[in-house]
Amino acid sequence: MKQYLYKPSNPILKNFPSTLKTRRLEIRPVRPGDGICLYSLLSENFDFLSKWVTWLNKSFSQDECEVLCRQYYADFILRQGLHFLVFTKDTSTAIGSISLSEIDWSIPKGSVGYWGALNHSGNGYITEAAGAISRFAFDCLNIKRLTILCDNRNRKSWKIAERLGFSLELQAKGLIDSVESADLCLTRQYVRWNADGLEHFETIGSDFFNDKHPLSSKNCHTLVDGYNRATA
Secondary structure (H helix, E strand, O other), X not given: OOOOOOOOOOHHHOOOOOEEEOOOEEEEEOOOOOHHHHHHHHHHOHHHXXXXXXXXXXXXXXXHHHHHHHHHHHHHHHOOOEEXXXXXOOOOOEEEEEEEEEEEOXXXXXXXXXXXXXXXXXXXXXXXXXXXXXXXXXXXOOOOEEEEEEEOOOHHHHHHHHHOOOEEEEEEEOOOOOOOOXXXXXXXXEEEOOOOOOOOOEEEOOOOOOOOOOOOHXXXXXXXXXXXXHHO
16 A cells, blocks of 8 residues: 555645735734744733733743744644734734634634734724634634633633624633632633634735645635625
């Protein structure tokens, strides 16, 4: 029997758009060289973010942020996790981060995570970005089950999930780490099964810079455009 290095279903072979544009935002994968951008975001919002982001500590450096960006880039290429930076379209200002993690391609399912700069809160930017990434997961990645996990104390975070039409599936202790306490954190888990009513977006380019590939972003772009026309 012939042995093949890759199975046709191998997630590494999945191609999809490199950048998403919504009404007000540009969302693109984290890349090598983004360490200085990530460092600035985290530094400026440390007091706010350190209450909820378990891996953030006072001693983090720009080099460590660059290492993290390169790890994110490797995860993206391997399709093990998809991490994005969020920018405003009008000023190209970095205002936060969003990710698709805990991906299980055999189902397929994943989880959306997000955080935003405090000085840009109240504008609905992260809600807009999370809505677009959620639609991207359903329409371009064929995700069947999408979750959002939030610390019960972080009302702003779980209100985003509710505004996006995610349903509260369960509340349990210990699903995510707690920053401020040694006790297990009460977590809210929200779930969505389809893209109905989520933020629309435009796609740009291919993450492998090969728009002629049969599974390139053009196919996904056609799908999304077709959906937009059908529901406009």
